[in-house]
Amino acid sequence: xxxxxxxxxxxxxxxxxxxxxxxxxxxxxxxxxxxxxxxxxxxxxxxxxxxxxxxxxxxxxxxxxxxxxxxxxxxxxxxxxxxxxxxxxxxxxxxxxxxxxxxxxxxxxxxxxxxxxxxxxxxxxxxxxxxxxxxxxxxxxxxxxxxxxxxxxxxxxxxxxxxxxxxxxxxxxxxxxxxxxxxxxxxxxxxxxxxxx
Numbered sequence: 001x002x003x004x005x006x007x008x009x010x011x012x013x014x015x016x017x018x019x020x021x022x023x024x025x026x027x028x029x030x031x032x033x034x035x036x037x038x039x040x041x042x043x044x045x046x047x048x049x050x051x052x053x054x055x056x057x058x059x060x061x062x063x064x065x066x067x068x069x070x071x072x073x074x075x076x077x078x079x080x081x082x083x084x085x086x087x088x089x090x091x092x093x094x095x096x097x098x099x100x101x102x103x104x105x106x107x108x109x110x111x112x113x114x115x116x117x118x119x120x121x122x123x124x125x126x127x128x129x130x131x132x133x134x135x136x137x138x139x140x141x142x143x144x145x146x147x148x149x150x151x152x153x154x155x156x157x158x159x160x161x162x163x164x165x166x167x168x169x170x171x172x173x174x175x176x177x178x179x180x181x182x183x184x185x186x187x188x189x190x191x192x193x194x195x196x197x
Contacts, residue, residue, distance in 0.1 A: 001051060006075065009049065014075045015082055016051075016098035019091045024067040031066045032058050039070055042089065047077035073097075079108050083115040145176050150185070156192035 010016060023035040035055070042048050053072040060066055069092065076082050086094065145166065152165040163173045177193060180186045186193050 001049065006051065009075050010098050013078055014049070015078070015096055017074050017076055017082070018071065018095040018097055019074050019085070020069055020071050020093045021089070022067065022069040022092040024061075024065050026064070026066060028058050028060070028066040031068055035068055035070060038089075039072070042085075047081045048085070049075040051075060079104075079112060080115075083112060087115060087119045142176070145173075146180060146185075149173075149176060149180065150195065153186060153193060153195045156189060156194045158192050162193065 006016070021035065021039065023031050023038065025031050025034070039050075039053065043050055051073040053070050055070045056068050058066050058068040076085060082094075085091065145168065148166045149162055152162050157165075159170050159173060159177055162177070163170050166173065177186070181188065181193075184196055187196050
């Protein structure tokens, strides 16, 4: 696209933005391929006109994760499409280059805040569901560990011996043993634990 075409789109209401998309994960080839596919999918939408894009080399971080990014100049059709890009594609950063100023009417501002509220509600609902699932998993894991401890105590065992059978180290198993002692499900005799019958 030449400079004249770019200016014509800006005059029609397009926003010239510098956008950085990041990607991290494993293995390196997957991260590189996924970022390119991700950008290709964005390019398919005619409301996003890529003027340039520069891919950074994929580098390994201290924790063994591969990370890369692409810096791009994009003409974006309007604020609605800019909102969509930000809320649905989650770029790392965005900078509006042109126009330098623009009137934000009541409708555009209302639409922006409603889009923001919709996304906040979606995130809130997702977090609420994940918290519920996490709570249920915790309850079930606690029951599972207690059942495993109960099944291993066919004869008196130390915490270390129980841990070997259950697959949990002494430090993480001890709170379960203490709770079962307090509830009188098991008892301690000569440093070993046995079921209360």
